[in-house]
Amino acid sequence: MRVIVDAMGGDNAPVEIIKGAVEASREFNIDLLLVGKEEIINEELKKYNTSGLNIEIYNANEVIENTESPTMAIRRKKDSSLVVAFKLLKEGKGDAVVSAGSTGAILAGGLFLLGRIKGIDRAALTPVLPGKKSPFVIVDAGANADCKPNNLLQFAVMGSVYANSVLGIDNPKVAIANIGSEEEKGNELTKQSYSLLKSKLDNFVGNVEGRDIPEGNVHVVVCDGFTGNMILKVFEGVAGTIFSILKEKIMSSTRTKIGGLLLKPVFSSFKKQFDYTEYGGAILLGVDGLVIKAHGSSNAKAFRNAIRQAKNAFDGKMLNIIKNQLEKLIETE
Amino acid sequence: MRVIVDAMGGDNAPVEIIKGAVEASREFNIDLLLVGKEEIINEELKKYNTSGLNIEIYNANEVIENTESPTMAIRRKKDSSLVVAFKLLKEGKGDAVVSAGSTGAILAGGLFLLGRIKGIDRAALTPVLPGKKSPFVIVDAGANADCKPNNLLQFAVMGSVYANSVLGIDNPKVAIANIGSEEEKGNELTKQSYSLLKSKLDNFVGNVEGRDIPEGNVHVVVCDGFTGNMILKVFEGVAGTIFSILKEKIMSSTRTKIGGLLLKPVFSSFKKQFDYTEYGGAILLGVDGLVIKAHGSSNAKAFRNAIRQAKNAFDGKMLNIIKNQLEKLIETE
Structure with missing residues (x-):
C-alpha cells in the first residue's frame, strides 16, 4: 500500500509528521509519497534511517493555514501540499491521503477534488473514541452542522462498515445520540431519524443517551455534526480537566505524591486506553x-497511528464495502 | 422562608426526601410543607427529632410516576403530590417547590399551573455544573429540544441572574455552546443567536467549545435543550466512566491498592468538587x-442541597430580578 502524506499539515509539521510517517513505513510496511516543500522534507528525512523504505517526495510549494477560508484555500492554493495530495490520490498515485492539516480544508478538498460516493449526500468526519467496553465511532463529528434524517441513515451505513472493517467489530450496534432512550424523545431530527433507521437497518438498536455513550455498548453513534462535535469535545474536555485537577491534587502533599507514584501503572494503562493518539485520526467517510x-496537534505517534488506520481501511476494503452497502440501500428504496 | 416539598417524588422517596428536608429545615432555618400521603410522611417523620422545626403536612393521595405521560399526568392526577405542591405555591402557601420527581411532569406542571414569566416564551431547566475554575450553569439542559435565537437570549438573561443571585458570581460571562469559537461557526441556531446576543447583552463573550466548557471560564452556557442535555449527560458519563475504570485498575494489585489508599484525600476532595449532589438540583427558569x-436519584444530602438552592434563589430575590431584567430587554426591542 502507498500512503500520500500531507507533510506540511498540522501544528507539529513537518517534524513530527515526517517522523511518524517514517515509523509507520517501517512498522507497517507502507510506501510513502510525502507531499510538501522538497528541501524541507529532504532535510527532515536525513534524521532517520530510511534504508529499505520506499519513500518518494512530491514537491508542493504552498501550505494551507488553519486560519484560511477552507473553500477559498482549496480553490486558490493549487500548489498546496493538501491540494496536491488529493490530486495524486485522484490520479491513482497512492491509496490514501493522511493529513493533520485544517479540518475544513480537508473536508472541502475531499468533496471538491475526490467527489462523493454514489448514494451519499454528505461526507462525515468519523473519529474513533475509547469506550469502557469497546471503542466506538461518532458519525458525524463536525462536517455538517445541520442534517436531515437521510444523512443520518447514510452515516449509519458508512459507520457500520468502518467499525466492522477497520475496528474489527462484528455486527456493530448503531444508535442515534439522543436525550432520551424512547423513540418519541429528542428533537425533530432524532425523532424523524428513528423510524427511518429502524425500518432500514438490521443493526439499529435505538437511541443512546450522552451518559451511556462512554460505556461503549454502542459502536456507531450517529448524529448531526453539531451534536457529534459537541460530544467529542466535551468528552475530551472532561477527561482532560479531570486529570489536570487530579494531578494538581496529587502534587499537593508528600503522602499523595507517593500515592501517585504507586498508581503510575494505573494512570499509564488508563492513558493508553483513553488516549486519542492510539486511535489515529478521524476518517472522512463519504x-x-x-x-x-x-488530530491537528498530532505528534509522531499519533500520525503513525493515523497511517495505520488508513492501512486498516485499505486492507479491509472499506470503500468497496461501503459502495456495495449503499447500492443495497438504494435498491430497498 | 417556607419550602413546599413533593415528598413522594424521586427514586428514593419518601425516605431520603423527608430525611433531607428535615436536615435542611434545621440547618438552614426553613419551614416545610410536606406534600404526599399523610400517614407515610408521619411515619417517616417519627425517625427524626423535629422539635422546634416548623413542619406541616398536606395530604395528597396520588403519585406521578416517571413512566407516565407528563402532560396527561398533570391534567389527570389532580390529587398527586406534585400537582398539589404547585397549587399550594400558586396560592401563596409557600415560597418554592422542590421535587425529585419526573422532569417532564415538573416542567409540564410548572408551565400549566404556574404559568410563564411575562416576556419568556420557553421555560428552561438549568443545572449547575462543577467547572475547574468556577461552577457554571447550562440553560437549557433539556426542556426544549428545538429552540429559536430569541429563546437563547431569554435563557441568557435568566441564567445570568441565576448565576449572580444564587451562585454569587459577579457579572457572569455568557457564551453560546458551539463547535467553533468564531462568530460564523456552528449550526443555523448558533449563527443566528450570536448576533442577537451580541447586540443585546453586555456580558456576552462569544462561543464556547465543548472542550472548554469544563474549565469553568464561562458561567452561563446557553444552548437548545437537546445540546444542553447532551453536554450534561456526556459530562456525567465521562466522569463516571473514568472513575469506574480507575477504581477497577486500582483494585487490581497490592501496589496500586496502597497507592489508592494514599490518594484517598485526593479522590474525596475531587469528588466533593465534582459531585452534582453538592449543587442540589436544576432550577426551572422562566x-x-x-x-x-x-436529581431523580437524590439521596438526603442532594435533596437537602436542592432546598438550600431554593433558599439561595429566594434570598437573592431571583424571580424579581429576572422580571426586571426582562422588562428592560423588552424596552430595548
Whole structure:
C-alpha cells in the first residue's frame, strides 16, 4: 500500500509528521509519497534511517493555514501540499491521503477534488473514541452542522462498515445520540431519524443517551455534526480537566505524591486506553477515496497511528464495502 | 422562608426526601410543607427529632410516576403530590417547590399551573455544573429540544441572574455552546443567536467549545435543550466512566491498592468538587415561581442541597430580578 502524506499539515509539521510517517513505513510496511516543500522534507528525512523504505517526495510549494477560508484555500492554493495530495490520490498515485492539516480544508478538498460516493449526500468526519467496553465511532463529528434524517441513515451505513472493517467489530450496534432512550424523545431530527433507521437497518438498536455513550455498548453513534462535535469535545474536555485537577491534587502533599507514584501503572494503562493518539485520526467517510484527518496537534505517534488506520481501511476494503452497502440501500428504496 | 416539598417524588422517596428536608429545615432555618400521603410522611417523620422545626403536612393521595405521560399526568392526577405542591405555591402557601420527581411532569406542571414569566416564551431547566475554575450553569439542559435565537437570549438573561443571585458570581460571562469559537461557526441556531446576543447583552463573550466548557471560564452556557442535555449527560458519563475504570485498575494489585489508599484525600476532595449532589438540583427558569428539580436519584444530602438552592434563589430575590431584567430587554426591542 502507498500512503500520500500531507507533510506540511498540522501544528507539529513537518517534524513530527515526517517522523511518524517514517515509523509507520517501517512498522507497517507502507510506501510513502510525502507531499510538501522538497528541501524541507529532504532535510527532515536525513534524521532517520530510511534504508529499505520506499519513500518518494512530491514537491508542493504552498501550505494551507488553519486560519484560511477552507473553500477559498482549496480553490486558490493549487500548489498546496493538501491540494496536491488529493490530486495524486485522484490520479491513482497512492491509496490514501493522511493529513493533520485544517479540518475544513480537508473536508472541502475531499468533496471538491475526490467527489462523493454514489448514494451519499454528505461526507462525515468519523473519529474513533475509547469506550469502557469497546471503542466506538461518532458519525458525524463536525462536517455538517445541520442534517436531515437521510444523512443520518447514510452515516449509519458508512459507520457500520468502518467499525466492522477497520475496528474489527462484528455486527456493530448503531444508535442515534439522543436525550432520551424512547423513540418519541429528542428533537425533530432524532425523532424523524428513528423510524427511518429502524425500518432500514438490521443493526439499529435505538437511541443512546450522552451518559451511556462512554460505556461503549454502542459502536456507531450517529448524529448531526453539531451534536457529534459537541460530544467529542466535551468528552475530551472532561477527561482532560479531570486529570489536570487530579494531578494538581496529587502534587499537593508528600503522602499523595507517593500515592501517585504507586498508581503510575494505573494512570499509564488508563492513558493508553483513553488516549486519542492510539486511535489515529478521524476518517472522512463519504468521499470517493480514503482520507484520514489526523488530530491537528498530532505528534509522531499519533500520525503513525493515523497511517495505520488508513492501512486498516485499505486492507479491509472499506470503500468497496461501503459502495456495495449503499447500492443495497438504494435498491430497498 | 417556607419550602413546599413533593415528598413522594424521586427514586428514593419518601425516605431520603423527608430525611433531607428535615436536615435542611434545621440547618438552614426553613419551614416545610410536606406534600404526599399523610400517614407515610408521619411515619417517616417519627425517625427524626423535629422539635422546634416548623413542619406541616398536606395530604395528597396520588403519585406521578416517571413512566407516565407528563402532560396527561398533570391534567389527570389532580390529587398527586406534585400537582398539589404547585397549587399550594400558586396560592401563596409557600415560597418554592422542590421535587425529585419526573422532569417532564415538573416542567409540564410548572408551565400549566404556574404559568410563564411575562416576556419568556420557553421555560428552561438549568443545572449547575462543577467547572475547574468556577461552577457554571447550562440553560437549557433539556426542556426544549428545538429552540429559536430569541429563546437563547431569554435563557441568557435568566441564567445570568441565576448565576449572580444564587451562585454569587459577579457579572457572569455568557457564551453560546458551539463547535467553533468564531462568530460564523456552528449550526443555523448558533449563527443566528450570536448576533442577537451580541447586540443585546453586555456580558456576552462569544462561543464556547465543548472542550472548554469544563474549565469553568464561562458561567452561563446557553444552548437548545437537546445540546444542553447532551453536554450534561456526556459530562456525567465521562466522569463516571473514568472513575469506574480507575477504581477497577486500582483494585487490581497490592501496589496500586496502597497507592489508592494514599490518594484517598485526593479522590474525596475531587469528588466533593465534582459531585452534582453538592449543587442540589436544576432550577426551572422562566415559570412564575421558584421550582427546583432535584436529581431523580437524590439521596438526603442532594435533596437537602436542592432546598438550600431554593433558599439561595429566594434570598437573592431571583424571580424579581429576572422580571426586571426582562422588562428592560423588552424596552430595548
